[in-house]
Amino acid sequence: MTNTPESPSTVVPEIGHSGHGDSGVSSSVGEILLSLRGLTKHFGPVEALRYCDLDVPAGKVTALIGDNGAGKSTLIKAISGIYSPTSGQIFWQGKEVHIDSPRAADELGISTVYQDLALCDNLDIVQNMYLGHETTRAGILNEIQMELETKRLLKDLSVFTVQSVRQLVGSLSGGQRQAIAVARAVMRDTQLVIMDEPTAALGVSQTALVLDLIKTLAKRGIAVLVISHNLNDVFEVADRIAVLHLGTLVSSGPASDYDTPSAVELITTGRSTKAMPSLSTTS
Amino acid sequence: MSTISVTPPQPDSETIEPEVGALRKRLKVLRQGDSGMVPIIIGIIVLGAYFQFRSSAFLSSGNLTNLFIQSTPYMLLGMAEIWLLLLGDIDLAVGWVTAVGAAIAVILVDVQYHWPWYFALPLAVLATTSIGALQGMVTIFFKVPSFIVTLAGSLIFEGVALYLITANNAGGSIPINGGVLHDIANVNMSPLFTWIFSLAVAGVMSFFVMTKDRNRRTSGLDSVHVVETFIKIGALIGGAVVLVFVFNANRGTFIVIEGMPYAVPVVVVILAAFSFILSKTKIGRYLYAIGGNVEGARRAGIAVNRYRLLAFAMTGMTAGIAGLVYASTLGGISSGIPGGTLVLYSVAAAVIGGTSLYGGRGKMIDAIVGGFVIGVIYNGMALIQLTASIEYIATGFVLLAAIAIDSIARRGAAAMK
Numbered sequence: 001m002t003n004t005p006e007s008p009s010t011v012v013p014e015i016g017h018s019g020h021g022d023s024g025v026s027s028s029v030g031e032i033l034l035s036l037r038g039l040t041k042h043f044g045p046v047e048a049l050r051y052c053d054l055d056v057p058a059g060k061v062t063a064l065i066g067d068n069g070a071g072k073s074t075l076i077k078a079i080s081g082i083y084s085p086t087s088g089q090i091f092w093q094g095k096e097v098h099i100d101s102p103r104a105a106d107e108l109g110i111s112t113v114y115q116d117l118a119l120c121d122n123l124d125i126v127q128n129m130y131l132g133h134e135t136t137r138a139g140i141l142n143e144i145q146m147e148l149e150t151k152r153l154l155k156d157l158s159v160f161t162v163q164s165v166r167q168l169v170g171s172l173s174g175g176q177r178q179a180i181a182v183a184r185a186v187m188r189d190t191q192l193v194i195m196d197e198p199t200a201a202l203g204v205s206q207t208a209l210v211l212d213l214i215k216t217l218a219k220r221g222i223a224v225l226v227i228s229h230n231l232n233d234v235f236e237v238a239d240r241i242a243v244l245h246l247g248t249l250v251s252s253g254p255a256s257d258y259d260t261p262s263a264v265e266l267i268t269t270g271r272s273t274k275a276m277p278s279l280s281t282t283s
Numbered sequence: 284m285s286t287i288s289v290t291p292p293q294p295d296s297e298t299i300e301p302e303v304g305a306l307r308k309r310l311k312v313l314r315q316g317d318s319g320m321v322p323i324i325i326g327i328i329v330l331g332a333y334f335q336f337r338s339s340a341f342l343s344s345g346n347l348t349n350l351f352i353q354s355t356p357y358m359l360l361g362m363a364e365i366w367l368l369l370l371g372d373i374d375l376a377v378g379w380v381t382a383v384g385a386a387i388a389v390i391l392v393d394v395q396y397h398w399p400w401y402f403a404l405p406l407a408v409l410a411t412t413s414i415g416a417l418q419g420m421v422t423i424f425f426k427v428p429s430f431i432v433t434l435a436g437s438l439i440f441e442g443v444a445l446y447l448i449t450a451n452n453a454g455g456s457i458p459i460n461g462g463v464l465h466d467i468a469n470v471n472m473s474p475l476f477t478w479i480f481s482l483a484v485a486g487v488m489s490f491f492v493m494t495k496d497r498n499r500r501t502s503g504l505d506s507v508h509v510v511e512t513f514i515k516i517g518a519l520i521g522g523a524v525v526l527v528f529v530f531n532a533n534r535g536t537f538i539v540i541e542g543m544p545y546a547v548p549v550v551v552v553i554l555a556a557f558s559f560i561l562s563k564t565k566i567g568r569y570l571y572a573i574g575g576n577v578e579g580a581r582r583a584g585i586a587v588n589r590y591r592l593l594a595f596a597m598t599g600m601t602a603g604i605a606g607l608v609y610a611s612t613l614g615g616i617s618s619g620i621p622g623g624t625l626v627l628y629s630v631a632a633a634v635i636g637g638t639s640l641y642g643g644r645g646k647m648i649d650a651i652v653g654g655f656v657i658g659v660i661y662n663g664m665a666l667i668q669l670t671a672s673i674e675y676i677a678t679g680f681v682l683l684a685a686i687a688i689d690s691i692a693r694r695g696a697a698a699m700k
Contacts, residue, residue: 103584114582118576118578119579121576122574123568123572123575131585132580132584133583139564140563140564141565141568144504147502148502148503151504
């Protein structure tokens with residue numbers, strides 16, 4: 001399933017600043033929902049991101065991997081509106097956008113699930129799912145409606161391990177909490193879900209639950225962007241892989257182009273000695 | 284822990300043995316949640332039995348009525364504190380703010396100014412609400428712990444209260460002789476109105492219980508068995524009838540004294556309104572969310588500071604109402620008003636009833652139960668003629684026991700994960 005390289009930086013051998021304005025290079029499987037071109041973020045003298053180009057297609061799982069401090073979280077926060085890029089462009093469904101707040105990202109259809117999940121342990125599943133956008137009837141919370149909807153959504157996402165949607169979230173296992181956080185993220189017309197280290201704190205069986213959920217989301221046509229340290233998980237779910245090294249996106253392409261040794265080499269050195277069709281080199 | 288892709292998709296247990304499945308689920312949810320009320324109720328029964336054993340006058344209608352009236356300020360103070368405890372904050376000034384409210388009300392209705400009650404009382408409550416909001420603004424704007432801000436407030440408003448009380452009279456006390464402010468704690472409704480009020484309240488609550496259970500059943504959600512609904516309604520009406528008999532029994536010696544004191548409907552109305560806000564509106568939901576995980580609440584788009592300020596204002600308002608009732612029970616105000624002790628009792632009432640000091644857990648009914656416990660101890664000890672020192676020690680131990688039981692229960696719930 002090799003297709004034409006989508007990353008325009010293969011054209012330019014130096015630090016890949018390419019001014020391509022169109023993101024319409026669509027592959028045969030999934031329309032490109034999000035495109036980053038030359039995304040740069042400085043914090044004072046620190047260059048956290050340097051001219052990153054990335055395409056995230058719908059219905060596929062894109063894994064963003066890299067060492068600590070490579071800039072993964074910064075990239076995510078730029079997409080989800082927490083940081084404003086120093087320079088570069090973001091394209092959403094082909095049109096350039098400026099995402100200046102989490103609300104703006106939310107309105108575009110971008111949901112982010114952070115590492116700390118941001119769930120309230122003292123509230124139950126239904127209350128957490130609807131937090132901030134409860135349904136009301138004449139000013140009074142419509143509990144029955146919300147409970148029915150929550151049950152339906154969890155069933156749609158094949159999350160069956162939860163006994164009662166009225167359980168307090170604090171009493172759920174790590175994997176279940178992650179599942180609830182993800183379910184909450186896709187509740188409203190979400191087209192891109194970003195997940196920051198979703199399996200980091202989970203054991204084997206709970207990890208399986210979350211990975212299944214990620215695959216389910218992709219099957220529903222949602223674009224999933226996953227940051228992960230865990231190459232096992234990455235190769236389990238990813239359709240595409242993008243590698244960050246010291247703020248530069250050194251490589252991206254279909255997951256089949258990568259294997260563990262080459263991925264590790266890219267993560268640690270930014271270069272790969274393996275000949276790869278969609279590899280972009282950095283000096 | 285391997286319950287993931289191995290488990291076949293489990294539909295609602297409603298398709299298998301509906302009632303048993305639903306009951307089992309509810310018991311599990313109850314255990315994982317908080318059953319904090321049960322130990323306290325048992326405690327009240329034990330205490331009541333002990334006092335009745337020591338003095339057969341304890342369960343007399345006259346004494347029980349006194350007990351209710353004595354408890355009402357603590358119940359209201361507990362409710363005032365709960366608004367902030369839910370957020371994980373605290374108001375250490377609530378005792379003296381209550382005193383300020385009481386002072387303003389009493390002074391305005393007294394002979395010197397002689398304002399009508401419908402101006403004086405609301406103004407007093409408005410003043411305490413503003414004080415609450417002010418403490419809230421300082422806490423939020425300067426990003427300092429509410430503990431410190433209200434500690435400072437406690438000192439400031441002790442001064443303000445004492446100033447108000449002693450400013451125009453050297454005696455240091457102002458009595459209330461009549462009028463609405465006096466009547467709240469000292470005048471009773473007629474037996475007829477007592478019946479009407481109690482049955483109306485029980486009726487309305489039964490209606491809500493019935494509709495909620497029926498709606499859940501018809502929507503196909505886990506719900507309680509019809510029998511359980513009827514038991515709840517029966518308990519409500521039965522409880523109301525018992526209360527009416529207690530209040531309507533003649534407790535006077537020379538003249539007939541009967542009927543429910545006005546203080547009770549005041550507390551009931553406030554309890555109903557506040558409980559409604561906390562459990563059925565977005566405002567209440569957001570207060571619980573902020574107390575549970577403030578960062579999570581913020582990320583969900585909740586305007587955290589706005590709701591924190593609201594909670595501070597509500598504490599102030601409730602403290603003002605508590606001040607009115609307190610002044611009524613005392614028959615006036617004096618410079619001996621124990622504002623420092625009042626705040627301790629307000630926190631104790633909330634915690635004994637089951638509200639958590641860490642935020643995110645509690646209901647307004649907790650203050651009713653906790654305030655009642657404090658009233659029982661106070662009243663019972665006076666009845667068996669124990670000194671005030673023993674009463675303080677006993678109340679302190681009850682508070683310790685409540686917190687210990689709560690902590691053990693929570694650890695048990697967490698271990699069941």
